[in-house]
Amino acid sequence: MEYISVVILVLSFITLMALGVPVAWSLGLSSFLTLTVTIATVPSATTIAQRMGTGLDSFSLLAIPFFILAGEIMNKGGIANRLIDLAKAITGRLPGGLLYVNVIASMLFGAIAGSAVAAASAIGGILGPRMEKEGYPRELGAAVNITSSTTGLIIPPSNVLIVYSLASGGVSIAALFVAGYIPGILIGLLLMVTAAVFIKKHDLKQGEVTSMKELTKKFLDALPSLFLLVVVIGGIVVGVFTATEASAIAVVYTIILSFIYREISLKDLPKILLKSSETTSIVMLLIATSMSMSWAMSSENIPQSISATLLALSDNKFVILIIINLILLFVGTFMDMTPAVLIFTPIFLPAVVSLGIDPVHFGIMMVLNLCIGVCTPPVGSVLFVGVGVAKTSIAKVFLPLLPFFITMIIGLLIITLFPELTLWLPRVFGL
Secondary structure: OHHHHHHHHHHHHHHHHHOOOOHHHHHHHHHHHHHOOOOOHHHHHHHHHHHHHHHOOOOHHHHHHHHHHHHHHHHHOOHHHHHHHHHHHHHOOOEOHHHHHHHHHHHHHHHHHOOHHHHHHHHHHHHHHHHHHOOOOHHHHHHHHHHHHHHHHOOOOOHHHHHHHHHOOOOOHHHHHHHOHHHHHHHHHHHHHHHHHHHHHHOOOEOOOOOHHHHHHHHHHHHHHHHHHHHHHHHHHHOOOOHHHHHHHHHHHHHHHHHHHOOOOHHHHHHHHHHHHHHHHHHHHHHHHHHHHHHHHHHOOHHHHHHHHHHHHOOOHHHHHHHHHHHHHHHHOOOOHHHHHHHHHHHHHHHHHHOOOOHHHHHHHHHHHHHHHOOOOOOOHHHHHHHHHHOOOHHHHHHHHHHHHHHHHHHHHHHHHOOHHHHHHHHHOOO
16 A cells, blocks of 8 residues: 555656646645545545644744744845955955855855855855956856855754754754754865866956955954854853744844844835745745645655665665665755655654664755755756846856766765764764
8 A cells, every 4th residue: 555655646746746836735735645545535635734734833943934034134134245255355365266255155144044045145146246247257156156055054053954853853953053064164165176176277367365454354344243153053052042042033133233234224124024924934835735745654654665665775874875865866856955854854764763873964964965956957946046146047057067066966975974074063062
């Protein structure tokens, strides 16, 4: 019966997606059809509705709308400009320095906002015209912006890591947040190395010389923004407040900071709140329908069957992780990160835990893997934002993107094979 359920689930979901049905509705409808194999139609519909409601009944999920709102305030509040200025001061007179600036600024902004889309929009919108004016190939700038924006999904605070904590049954959010630092920085450094190859190829000019006085000034200007990381992550790690409480503090902090910077006023808040509400509603609908699919699969014993199949292939944990990575790389091309995490975590996590793999390590690996998917068509949200901001097309950006894709896959392989890169910091903090 499990195999019939798998066939119905997969075929119905793929068919609905091919017909252009939105992802959230495709998840809900395919879950409903799967349940009808063993349950009558009306109880199946009722069960899906109940599971959608109970799936959102979680205190941890309150952090997501708060972090989305904080990211939107940062996007409008002048914080991106100050982080870009700091990144420019750090790179100094390096040839092709604006590409390095893009990576560093995306890491900083993404780490504070926790959103790859917000980072791609804010950083790309500011740096894109400057790059073009100084002779940088437009498509190269877009490729760097698109891929570097994903580092904010690994470096905390990250909404996707909160979703993984929920899907995994309670893996510590604090441990996941701390674990994301080294992998996120590693990916950023690898992207900068790849950018250096293009800088040499295109013979891009040197940046401006930055004096120590100017560097100090830019650092002090950006310090209040950077201090948010200390407040949010430090408070969670020390145990002063939970991730949800930290997200609310982040909103208050960013509002105060934006008013101090005089980048937004009271009349701007309704528009910011409306935009945040729109984004939150989309994310929450995806979470609700994803949770209903997870329950439908569990009721049909699909995760147990897949786990048993995986473990039958090999008892080597690294072989299993490579297989899972290949599956997720494929899944990431046509499924958004949030539903992918909610659906595939309950499927793969029991198998990897039985092999002695730490759930924190697996979570970082999984999110990093799916970061590649948001940069690829046909569902890559960051890809579409990055291309739109750069005023170019996916066809033109695709070739410059390929080396950066390969770089991210190399980084994923390193993180997969060397779990200490992920687990060292959480152990240092006793998490």
